[in-house]
Amino acid sequence: MNRTPLRKTLFVLFLSLALLPLASAQATGGLISSQEALALERSGSVEQVQAWLQRDEVAAELTALGVDPALAQARVSALSPEEVDAMLHRIDEMPAGAGVIEVLGITFLVLIILDFIGVINIFGR
Amino acid sequence: MKQTRPGPQLAVPAFLLLGLVLAGCAGTGPGAREALAPFDQPRLLESVAFFPQTELHCGPAALATVLDDSGLSIDYPALVERVYLPGRGGTLQVELVAAARSLNRIPWVLPPDIHAVLDEVAAGRPVLVLENQGLRTRPFWHYAVVIGFEPDRREIIQHSGTHAYLAQPMRRWLRDWNLAGRWALVTLPPDQLPLAPDRERWLQTLADFEAVAEPAAALSAWQTASRRWPEMPLAWLGQGNSHYRLGDTTAAIAAFEQALVLDPEQPAAAFNLGWLLLEAGEPCAAAARFEPLIGHPGLGQRAEDAWTLARGDCRD
Numbered sequence: 001m002n003r004t005p006l007r008k009t010l011f012v013l014f015l016s017l018a019l020l021p022l023a024s025a026q027a028t029g030g031l032i033s034s035q036e037a038l039a040l041e042r043s044g045s046v047e048q049v050q051a052w053l054q055r056d057e058v059a060a061e062l063t064a065l066g067v068d069p070a071l072a073q074a075r076v077s078a079l080s081p082e083e084v085d086a087m088l089h090r091i092d093e094m095p096a097g098a099g100v101i102e103v104l105g106i107t108f109l110v111l112i113i114l115d116f117i118g119v120i121n122i123f124g125r
Numbered sequence: 126m127k128q129t130r131p132g133p134q135l136a137v138p139a140f141l142l143l144g145l146v147l148a149g150c151a152g153t154g155p156g157a158r159e160a161l162a163p164f165d166q167p168r169l170l171e172s173v174a175f176f177p178q179t180e181l182h183c184g185p186a187a188l189a190t191v192l193d194d195s196g197l198s199i200d201y202p203a204l205v206e207r208v209y210l211p212g213r214g215g216t217l218q219v220e221l222v223a224a225a226r227s228l229n230r231i232p233w234v235l236p237p238d239i240h241a242v243l244d245e246v247a248a249g250r251p252v253l254v255l256e257n258q259g260l261r262t263r264p265f266w267h268y269a270v271v272i273g274f275e276p277d278r279r280e281i282i283q284h285s286g287t288h289a290y291l292a293q294p295m296r297r298w299l300r301d302w303n304l305a306g307r308w309a310l311v312t313l314p315p316d317q318l319p320l321a322p323d324r325e326r327w328l329q330t331l332a333d334f335e336a337v338a339e340p341a342a343a344l345s346a347w348q349t350a351s352r353r354w355p356e357m358p359l360a361w362l363g364q365g366n367s368h369y370r371l372g373d374t375t376a377a378i379a380a381f382e383q384a385l386v387l388d389p390e391q392p393a394a395a396f397n398l399g400w401l402l403l404e405a406g407e408p409c410a411a412a413a414r415f416e417p418l419i420g421h422p423g424l425g426q427r428a429e430d431a432w433t434l435a436r437g438d439c440r441d
Contacts, residue, residue: 030400030431031366031369031396031397031400031401032392032393032396032397032424033332033335033336033366034331034332034335034336034347034359034362034363034366034393035332035333035335035336036393037332037359037362037391037392037393037394038328038329038332038359039423040392040393040423040424041359044422044423045422045423046423062210064212065210065211065212065213066210066211066212067210067211068206071206071207074207074227075207075208075220075223075224077337078223078224078226078227078337079219079220079223080223080333080336081333083219083222083223086219087217087219091217094217094218094219095215095217095218095255095257095264095266095305096210096213096214096215096216096217096266097183097184097187097215097216097218097255097256097266097267097268098181098183098184098214098215098216098266098267099178099181099183099184099186099215099266099267099268099269099285099286112259112260112263
């Protein structure tokens with residue numbers, strides 16, 4: 001039977017394509033990724049691992065915050081599912097470390113102190 | 126947080142007042158003396174290169190510092206592009222973590238404990254930290270890298286912003302670090318473990334690493350984990366997945382089989398082994414692997430589809 005290997009290859013190919021949306025971000029083919037295996041073990045479901053739409057949303061958010069669209073995709077693809085979820089729901093509350101020049105920092109601190117003890121009111125409480 | 130609004134008649138010096146408020150905010154972590162108590166010698170990681178920050182780029186600068194120390198050669202402008210978020214004027218913690226991953230370094234967030242930080246430094250690893258130099262309600266976020274400490278002088282030493290080897294009173298630093306949620310990060314080459322890895326959290330860290338890093342790096346990480354916890358089936362599953370991505374089917378099959386020796390019920394290992402058997406032209410053996418997984422709550426349809434395929438080719 002010469003046809004069998006070809007048919008099998010086609011079938012595997014077909015199934016791989018059919019299962020593509022279920023596969024992990026990396027090229028693990030039809031295999032279950034370790035992320036999915038862990039999600040199965042811990043929550044009984046691989047749903048969060050496969051939440052592709054969420055990643056697109058976060059990429060759009062990064063683009064809106066000034067990141068080049070292609071780079072935004074790359075940045076989002078390096079996030080874990082938990083991180084994607086956190087970005088999606090709490091990005092505005094997340095600390096963005098900037099580390100201004102010290103003089104600025106000290107000035108700011110003095111302003112905070114003055115504001116706090118009621119000498120000035122620049123922060124509009 | 127206990128805090129009374131000071132009346133105008135209250136003649137307390139502003140700095141004393143501020144000190145009280147900050148102490149109130151900082152919660153109940155160990156004090157400076159307690160933090161340094163386990164150490165009787167000063168420590169300074171002199172070889173850690175300094176990347177002075179430019180503009181608002183303390184995130185990329187701090188990340189460059191720890192990545193460089195872990196053996197990477199640093200393309201600083203690329204790193205800025207990778208983690209700086211213009212709309213926020215800074216860098217998010219999750220993106221530092223993600224960037225390390227994509228450069229084949231394992232990002233390990235330390236337990237929120239000053240001793241975990243100082244232990245890593247004492248062991249020779251620089252630690253990236255988040256500080257809040259403002260107030261809880263008006264935060265001022267900053268990343269720096271801890272590279273040493275002086276127990277006698279109660280000082281901590283960092284590469285921070287535009288300052289190399291910046292020594293700071295431990296007390297003040299602890300305040301900033303406590304206010305930032307005691308967040309600390311090390312970036313590890315794939316063949317290393319942190320000092321005190323919690324097994325379950327390390328497993329998740331490596332699973333997330335596998336999804337992003339190059340297969341060879343992921344393989345090395347899983348092999349290291351297997352040496353530490355030989356009884357852990359998922360470390361063998363991870364090895365199998367990495368071998369497969371590297372094109373080594375034989376090694377992948379052996380790894381999945383080892384995972385099943387450790388846990389005959391491991392569904393992912395059984396499925397993946399079946400899949401490789403199918404690809405290797407053994408549909409009957411593959412079908413036998415898939416069959417028990419049909420009806421598995423998390424894998425049901427996927428297992429059934431694979432079984433149908435394998436079954437169709439099996440002539441036994």
